[in-house]
Amino acid sequence: MGFFERNRHELVARGIATERLPPGQYATERFPVLHVGDVPEYPDLSRWDLRVFGMVTERRVLSWGELMSLPSVSIEVDIHCVTKWSRFDTGWRGVPFEAVLQLVDVHPAATHLMCHSEYGYTANVALDDVVGTDSKGQPRALLAYEHGGRPLDPDHGYPVRFLVPHLYLWKSAKWLRGLELLPLDTPGFWESNGYSMHGDPFLEQRYADD
Ligand SMILES: Nc1nc2c(c(=O)[nH]1)N[C@H]1C(S)=C(S)[C@@H](COP(=O)(O)O)O[C@H]1N2
Numbered sequence: 070m071g072f073f074e075r076n077r078h079e080l081v082a083r084g085i086a087t088e089r090l091p092p093g094q095y096a097t098e099r100f101p102v103l104h105v106g107d108v109p110e111y112p113d114l115s116r117w118d119l120r121v122f123g124m125v126t127e128r129r130v131l132s133w134g135e136l137m138s139l140p141s142v143s144i145e146v147d148i149h150c151v152t153k154w155s156r157f158d159t160g161w162r163g164v165p166f167e168a169v170l171q172l173v174d175v176h177p178a179a180t181h182l183m184c185h186s187e188y189g190y191t192a193n194v195a196l197d198d199v200v201g202t203d204s205k206g207q208p209r210a211l212l213a214y215e216h217g218g219r220p221l222d223p224d225h226g227y228p229v230r231f232l233v234p235h236l237y238l239w240k241s242a243k244w245l246r247g248l249e250l251l252p253l254d255t256p257g258f259w260e261s262n263g264y265s266m267h268g269d270p271f272l273e274q275r276y277a278d279d
């Protein structure tokens with residue numbers, strides 16, 4: 070029996086339905102760290118801000134305090150990385166993306182979102198993918214600032230990362246600094262390097278032509 074098959078058997082033993090594991094993935098209980106470039110340091114969050122801009126009537130710049138004053142929720146979700154690992158039942162707390170969206174007047178022609186991170190990493194998603202709720206009634210995208218009941222580790226995006234668990238994890242930009250509303254879908258960092266514009270793990274949309 071090969072690695073992937075054995076891994077699926079272990080999942081059944083843990084009581085996790087194998088349908089939750091997307092094609093070509095294996096389950097792990099580790100939390101690998103993956104990114105390009107350096108991990109930013111934030112010794113002073115009073116100097117941190119988040120820009121909401123693009124197709125909005127008036128751009129907003131949120132301070133850390135303003136972000137923390139927005140309603141937050143806890144969610145439990147599975148996450149899937151294009152490098153083939155998946156983790157089940159991961160816990161996060163954060164501000165639903167829609168709560169941030171409500172702070173601005175979005176132009177009706179806006180269809181997509183570009184997430185901008187510290188040092189220029191970007192990831193594009195369709196607005197349709199980041200609004201609404203999942204089958205458990207949880208928001209489909211969060212500005213996540215806690216994982217496992219504690220502030221995010223620097224490696225995993227402290228102080229806040231975008232989290233859109235139903236897409237491959239490269240869409241979940243760590244060290245988030247900007248949300249740009251766009252009238253079209255334009256590639257972010259990995260999408261410009263051959264990865265899928267959409268990135269649905271259950272459709273195995275890893276690369277541009279998938
Ligand atoms: N800012 C930033 N966010 C990023 C990345 C990055 O390089 N820079 N890499 C992405 C990729 S490819 C993956 S798989 C996930 C990994 O998240 P993790 O390190 O918390 O497991 O972060 C995503 N978010």
Ligand SMILES: [Mo]
Nearest residue numbers: 103150151239
């Ligand atoms: Mo990744």
